[in-house]
Amino acid sequence: xxxxxxxxxxxxxxxxxxxxxxxxxxxxxxxxxxxxxxxxxxxxxxxxxxxxxxxxxxxxxxxxxxxxxxxxxxxxxxxxxxxxxxxxxxxxxxxxxxxxxxxxxxxxxxxxxxxxxxxxxxxxxxxxxxxxxxxxxxxxxxxxxxxxxxxxxxxxxxxxxxxxxxxxxxxxxxxxxxxxxxxxxxxxxxxxxxxxxxxxxxxxxxxxxxxxxxxxxxxxxxxxxxxxx
Amino acid sequence: xxxxxxxxxxxxxxxxxxxxxxxxxxxxxxxxxxxxxxxxxxxxxxxxxxxxxxxxxxxxxxxxxxxxxxxxxxxxxxxxxxxxxxxxxxxxxxxxxxxxxxxxxxxxxxxxxxxxxxxxxxxxxxxxxxxxxxxxxxxxxxxxxxxxxxxxxxxxxxxxxxxxxxxxxxxxxxxxxxxxxxxxxxxxxxxxxxxxxxxxxxxxxxxxxxxxxxxxxxxxxxxxxxxxx
DNA sequence: GGACTTTCTTGATTTCGGTCAAGGTTTTCA
DNA sequence: TGAAAACCTTGACCGAAATCAAGAAAGTCC
Numbered sequence: 001x002x003x004x005x006x007x008x009x010x011x012x013x014x015x016x017x018x019x020x021x022x023x024x025x026x027x028x029x030x031x032x033x034x035x036x037x038x039x040x041x042x043x044x045x046x047x048x049x050x051x052x053x054x055x056x057x058x059x060x061x062x063x064x065x066x067x068x069x070x071x072x073x074x075x076x077x078x079x080x081x082x083x084x085x086x087x088x089x090x091x092x093x094x095x096x097x098x099x100x101x102x103x104x105x106x107x108x109x110x111x112x113x114x115x116x117x118x119x120x121x122x123x124x125x126x127x128x129x130x131x132x133x134x135x136x137x138x139x140x141x142x143x144x145x146x147x148x149x150x151x152x153x154x155x156x157x158x159x160x161x162x163x164x165x166x167x168x169x170x171x172x173x174x175x176x177x178x179x180x181x182x183x184x185x186x187x188x189x190x191x192x193x194x195x196x197x198x199x200x201x202x203x204x205x206x207x208x209x210x211x212x213x214x215x216x217x218x219x220x221x222x223x224x225x226x227x228x229x
Numbered sequence: 230x231x232x233x234x235x236x237x238x239x240x241x242x243x244x245x246x247x248x249x250x251x252x253x254x255x256x257x258x259x260x261x262x263x264x265x266x267x268x269x270x271x272x273x274x275x276x277x278x279x280x281x282x283x284x285x286x287x288x289x290x291x292x293x294x295x296x297x298x299x300x301x302x303x304x305x306x307x308x309x310x311x312x313x314x315x316x317x318x319x320x321x322x323x324x325x326x327x328x329x330x331x332x333x334x335x336x337x338x339x340x341x342x343x344x345x346x347x348x349x350x351x352x353x354x355x356x357x358x359x360x361x362x363x364x365x366x367x368x369x370x371x372x373x374x375x376x377x378x379x380x381x382x383x384x385x386x387x388x389x390x391x392x393x394x395x396x397x398x399x400x401x402x403x404x405x406x407x408x409x410x411x412x413x414x415x416x417x418x419x420x421x422x423x424x425x426x427x428x429x430x431x432x433x434x435x436x437x438x439x440x441x442x443x444x445x446x447x448x449x450x451x452x453x454x455x456x457x458x
Numbered sequence: 459g460g461a462c463t464t465t466c467t468t469g470a471t472t473t474c475g476g477t478c479a480a481g482g483t484t485t486t487c488a
Numbered sequence: 489t490g491a492a493a494a495c496c497t498t499g500a501c502c503g504a505a506a507t508c509a510a511g512a513a514a515g516t517c518c
Binding site for chain 1: 296298304306317318319321322324327328347350351354357358360361362364365366367368369371372373374375376378379380419
């Protein structure tokens with residue numbers, strides 16, 4: 001277990017994209033507002049409607065952000081990976097949180113309180129820009145999700161997702177390891193699990209991928225992107 | 230026609246939510262980076278894929294932000310009203326713009342160049358926060374749209390939209406004036422125009438609204454929100 | 459290692475909303 | 489003012505994806 005010391009926290013912070021542009025010694029003013037939490041898999045971090053005291057940063061483990069319907073079904077928005085922050089937009093608007101968050105693995109995360117963030121932003125323009133870039137990025141991702149969800153059919157959505165997961169500048173083939181269950185991925189793509197399953201089956205039949213559990217082997221990246229019917 | 234002078238532009242800027250927190254005399258450093266444009270209805274402001282030199286602020290008129298499918302159909306994202314800024318996230322990320330923008334009425338808008346914005350943010354923490362709040366707001370709106378588009382059926386989407394348009398703290402009844410054509414609204418709600426029309430008809434039959442052209446009279450706000458089938 | 463649960467797949471059926479088509483209404487503009 | 493265009497509504501039909509149902513596969517835990 002990592003010791004819970006100012007030095008270790010400064011170190012954790014410095015490894016995170018959001019703070020990596022800041023020299024470690026300038027991170028000191030943040031420390032009074034940083035708290036470290038450890039949660040077990042399936043524990044809730046916060047719920048829709050909560051107000052957040054600060055931004056959350058996942059240090060290790062995995063979490064999911066999702067919305068819930070009146071009927072209790074979940075719609076996955078995104079998986080959070082180590083190094084990523086979430087809740088920025090909520091904190092800066094002082095509004096109830098529009099989503100819920102839950103750890104999907106045993107996880108460690110930091111909460112950086114709103115007040116120290118604001119002071120840091122005031123003192124350090126580089127950090128302010130970083131913060132802005134981070135939220136802008138989130139906005140772009142959401143736009144992109146909106147695009148897939150509204151303009152594409154089920155097969156195209158799956159193709160689009162897989163294509164995004166393909167690493168850059170590789171040969172025609174590659175292997176993708178899904179980071180969640182297929183039903184959660186289906187939810188993320190706004191599909192019924194059955195539909196997602198059929199889409200994968202269809203792609204496999206067409207000879208562009210091979211599915212084996214959570215591992216998907218893309219045989220031809222180009223053909224995948226242009227796969228029709 | 231408004232004269233195109235530093236004084237008039239400072240004045241325009243100061244009226245905008247994004248800059249209203251800044252004393253007018255502090256706006257001076259922005260001026261070299263501000264340009265005013267006038268466009269006629271149906272002129273494009275920019276297209277998906279363009280890179281933007283600065284944020285756009287609509288001074289007067291009306292514009293729309295939308296996405297286009299490969300087949301050329303449009304999906305309306307949002308209507309821009311006077312005082313609103315757009316393109317912030319694009320500017321701060323230095324990425325190609327994910328959406329297209331077009332004036333829907335004769336309009337005047339300002340482009341505030343990226344470099345002067347960044348300098349202003351560095352000098353003026355209040356402005357930096359304002360900028361962050363503005364983008365955060367956009368993110369929240371998009372989340373809310375995502376929620377309606379993915380978790381609700383057609384009727385619920387229309388009900389949700391109308392409910393949002395109802396002014397706060399009023400009696401049970403009120404009148405809503407649609408700010409665009411019904412087909413555009415349909416697109417915004419991710420519905421075929423026919424489906425939108427049928428939804429309104431259905432609500433009118435149920436006695437919760439009365440439709441007359443672009444004016445919709447809500448007879449009972451509460452019943453509207455809980456209207457089923 | 460075997461029972462239990464959870465996850466995934468496959469087929470049959472249904473349904474919501476899209477598409478097509480046609481008629482009516484409103485707006486635009488000469 | 490009147491013709492043309494754009495917009496809206498309504499009905500009939502169709503289809504993509506959800507739901508329902510049941511069985512197979514994989515993961516979990518004594």
